[in-house]
Amino acid sequence: MWRYREWLPLEDDEQAVSLGEGGTPLLDASRLAASEGFGRLLVKDESVNPTGSFKARGLAAAVTRAKAGGATRFVVPTAGNAGIALSAYAARAGLPARVFAPRSTPATILAQIRCYGADLELIDGHIGDCGKAARAWATETGALDVSTLREPYRIEGKKTLGLELAEQLSWTLPDAIVYPTGGGTGLIGMWKTFNEMRDGGWIDGPLPRMYAVQSTGCAPVVEAFDQRAERCTAWPDPVTVAAGLRVPGPLGDRLILSALRESGGGAVSVTDAALTDGATQLMRVEGIDAAPEGGATLAGARELLRRGAIQPQDSVVLFNTGAGWLYRG
Ligand SMILES: *Cc1c(COP(=O)(O)O)cnc(C)c1O
Numbered sequence: 001m002w003r004y005r006e007w008l009p010l011e012d013d014e015q016a017v018s019l020g021e022g023g024t025p026l027l028d029a030s031r032l033a034a035s036e037g038f039g040r041l042l043v044k045d046e047s048v049n050p051t052g053s054f055k056a057r058g059l060a061a062a063v064t065r066a067k068a069g070g071a072t073r074f075v076v077p078t079a080g081n082a083g084i085a086l087s088a089y090a091a092r093a094g095l096p097a098r099v100f101a102p103r104s105t106p107a108t109i110l111a112q113i114r115c116y117g118a119d120l121e122l123i124d125g126h127i128g129d130c131g132k133a134a135r136a137w138a139t140e141t142g143a144l145d146v147s148t149l150r151e152p153y154r155i156e157g158k159k160t161l162g163l164e165l166a167e168q169l170s171w172t173l174p175d176a177i178v179y180p181t182g183g184g185t186g187l188i189g190m191w192k193t194f195n196e197m198r199d200g201g202w203i204d205g206p207l208p209r210m211y212a213v214q215s216t217g218c219a220p221v222v223e224a225f226d227q228r229a230e231r232c233t234a235w236p237d238p239v240t241v242a243a244g245l246r247v248p249g250p251l252g253d254r255l256i257l258s259a260l261r262e263s264g265g266g267a268v269s270v271t272d273a274a275l276t277d278g279a280t281q282l283m284r285v286e287g288i289d290a291a292p293e294g295g296a297t298l299a300g301a302r303e304l305l306r307r308g309a310i311q312p313q314d315s316v317v318l319f320n321t322g323a324g325w326l327y328r329g
Contacts, residue, residue, distance in 0.1 A: 001021050001022025001023065001057055001060070001157065001160035001164070002016050002018060003023075004159075004160050004164075007159060007160075007163060007193065007196070008061065008157070008159070008160070009061065009065055009153060009156050010064065011068075014064075014068065016060060016064045017060060017064045017067055017089055017092050017093045018060055018064075018092070019050035019051070019056065019060070019088060019089070019092060020050055021049050021050050021056035021057050021060045021157075022049070022056075022057055022160050022164065023164070024044060024045055024046050024048055024049060024054075024164070025044075025045050025048070026042050026043070026044050026045075026164075026165065026168040026169070026317075027042065027043045027044075027286065027288060028040075028041075028042055029041040029042065029282075029285075029286045029288075029318075031285050031286060032281065032282070032285050032286055032298070035285070036301075036302060036305070037305060037312055038305065038310070038312070038314070038316055039311075039312055039313045039314055040174075040314075040315040041301070041316050041318065042174065042315070042316070042317045042318070043282065043286065043288055043294075043317075043318045043319075043320050044161065044165060044317055044318070044319050044320065045288055045320050046161075046319060046320055046321050046322060047288070047289050047290070047291065047320055047321075047322055047323035047324070048323075050085075050088065051081070051084045051112070052081070052084065052112075052322055052323035052325070053084070053085065053244075053291070053321055053322035053323065053326075054161065054186060054319070054321045054322065055081040055082045055084070055085035055322075056088075056089075057157040057158055057160055057161065058082075058153075058154030058155065058157040058158050058185055058189075059082065059085040059086050059088075059089045059146065059154065059157070060085075060089055060157055061153045061154060061156050061157030062089075062146045062151055062153045062154045063086070063089040063090060063092070063095075063146070064153075065151075065153045066146070066151070066153075067093045067095065071095065071144040072095060072142070073095055073096045073097065073098070073141065073142070073144070074086055074090050074095060074096070074097040074098070074143055074144050074146055075097070075098045075099075075100070075134045075137050075138050075141075075143040075144070075145050075146070076097070076098075076099055076100070076134060076145070076146050076147055077099075077100045077101075077130030077131040077133065077134040077147055078099055078100070078101050078105075078127065078130065079102065079105065079126075079127045079182065079243040079244050079245075079246050079247065080101065080106060080109040080110075080243045080244065080326070081109065081243075081244060081321075081322050081326070082148070083099040083101050083105075083113045083118070083120070084112045084113055084116065084326075086099060086118065086146060087099060087113050087116030087117065087118035088116045090116075090118065091116050091117055096118075096119065097117075097119070098118065098119045098121065098134075098137055098141075098143060099113050099118045099119070099120050099121070100123055100131075100133045100137070101113065101120065101121075101123065102122070102123055102124075102125060102126055102127065102129075102130060102243075102246075103122040103123065103124055105122075105243060106243065106326060106327045106328075106329075107329055108325070108326050108327070108328065108329050109243070109326050110122075112326065121133065126238050126246055126247075126248055127182075127246060127247055128234070128247075128248055128249055131147055134147060147251075148183035148184075148185050148250075148252065149183065149188075149251045149252045149255075150251070154185055155185050155188055155189045155192065156189070157189070158185050158186045158188075158189030158190070159189045159190070159192055159193035159196075160193075161186055161189065161190050161193075161319070162189065162190035162191075162192075162193035162194055163193055163197070165190075165317060166194075166197060166202070166203055171203050172203070172205065173194065173203060173205070173207060173208045174314075174315040174316060174317045175310075175311075175314040175315050175316065176208055176209045176210075176211060176301075176304075176310055176314050176315070176316045176317070177190070177208045177209070177210050177211065177265075177316075177317050177319070178211045178297040178300050178301045178316060178317070178318050178319070179210065179211065179212060179213065179297065179319050180212075180213050180214075180242065180244065180245055180293035180294065180296045180297055180300075180319065180321055181212035181213065181214055181221055181245070181250075181256065181267075182244045182245045182246070182247040182250065182293075183247050183250050183251065183252060184212070184221070184250050184253075184255065184256035185252070186319065186321070187210060187212060187256055187259055187260075188252055188255045188256060188259060190210070191207075191259035191262070191263065194207045194208070195207070207263055208263065208265075208317075209263050209264045209265035209266075209309075210259055210260055210263040210265040211260070211265045211266050211267065211268065211300065211301075211304060211309070211310075212225070212260055212266075212267040213267075213268055213269070213270060213296045213297055213299070213300030214245055214267070214268075214269045214270075214296075215240035215241075215242050215245050215269060215270065215271070215272055215275060215296065216269045216271050216272075217238060217239040217240040217246075217271075217272060218235050218238035218240050218245055218247065218248060219235065219267075219269040220232035220233060220234065220235045220247075220248060220249060220253070221250065221253065221256055221257065221260075221267050222267040222268060222269045223235075224253065224257055225257060225260055225261075225267035226267070229257070230254060230257065231253050231254060231257075232250060232253040232257075234248050234249035235248035235249070236248070240272055240275075240292075241272050241275075241276065241292050241327070242272070242275055242291070242292035242293045242295075242296055243292075243293075243327070244291070244293045244321065244322065245292075245293055245296065266304070266309055268300045268303050268304055268307075268309075270296055270299040270300050272292075274296075274299040274302075275292050275293075275295045275296035275299045276292060276295060277295070277299065278290070278294075278295030278296060278297070278298035278302075279291065279292055279294060279295025279298075279324055280295070281295075281298060282294060282295060282298055282320065283324065288320055289320075289323050289324045289325060290320045290324050291320065291321060291322035291323060291324050291326070291327060292324075292327060293320075293321050293322060294318070294319065294320030294321055294322065294324070297318035297319055298318055301316055301318060
């Protein structure tokens with residue numbers, strides 16, 4: 001992703017803390033498009049990133065800047081994949097990391113965090129509870145807290161999702177983007193970069209409509225969008241197999257909601273059964289190892305097509321944000 005270094009917070013002579021993140025394929029899902037009634041359906045497959053998810057982009061940027069700024073240790077609360085990514089990038093930087101994760105996190109994800117050498121602490125609760133523990137640990141030890149939007153650079157790394165998409169589509173953008181939304185970094189980062197690209201004259205024409213997909217078991221953004229609220233109300237009892245979507249109170253709620261509204265998009269929730277089926281279809285019909293969150297984008301796009309928010313002639317990009325194998329076992 002550092003080929004876009006002019007758009008990123010990196011000095012000219014500075015070397016990034018990198019594992020080769022980004023540069024992921026944009027796959028034409030033409031068989032699914034035909035069977036489901038989409039004009040054009042593309043999948044940005046983030047499962048092939050180092051550490052198995054798009055979290056690699058944000059944490060590569062955050063660890064790079066933090067190391068340059070003198071950080072000596074890191075901490076992160078996670079629903080899973082951010083913990084793997086921090087563990088790997090901290091190792092790459094030669095610095096220690098502490099990860100707070102819910103006890104209910106899939107076992108393979110927890111194993112990956114441990115294998116990269118992070119100090120893993122399990123919490124009875126959700127990512128919000130892990131966040132409290134992480135902030136207390138940061139205060140106590142001086143570790144840098146790299147939680148979503150509590151430092152400025154993860155979102156800069158996520159901008160490269162939008163830059164790559166534009167380049168892969170020859171500097172045009174699709175009609176609609178369907179994004180599985182937890183903390184919202186990817187959505188906010190893409191919206192930031194689309195506006196930067198337009199202001200810089202790199203693209204013209206309308207920007208894509210941005211759609212957030214959540215699970216019906218944890219849908220604070222969908223609820224706030226439907227109620228025309230500016231902020232989310234914390235979801236009381238978040239339950240979903242899509243661990244990355246189990247974020248009951250996203251810190252960046254205002255930014256998420258304004259991106260959805262400014263873009264003319266929206267928000268939709270799908271059941272865990274529907275998102276699991278979406279992942280199965282992406283695997284069986286297109287050979288893409290979809291995480292449950294990636295499956296949610298197909299399920300969400302189906303619902304948006306049914307409602308008429310997505311039209312049959314639209315070009316639609318789904319984000320498969322992570323690898324499905326991490327959730328098995
Ligand atoms: C973190 C995560 C999400 C949610 O991403 P945000 O940008 O924080 O909304 C979605 N899918 C997967 C696989 C994740 O790891």
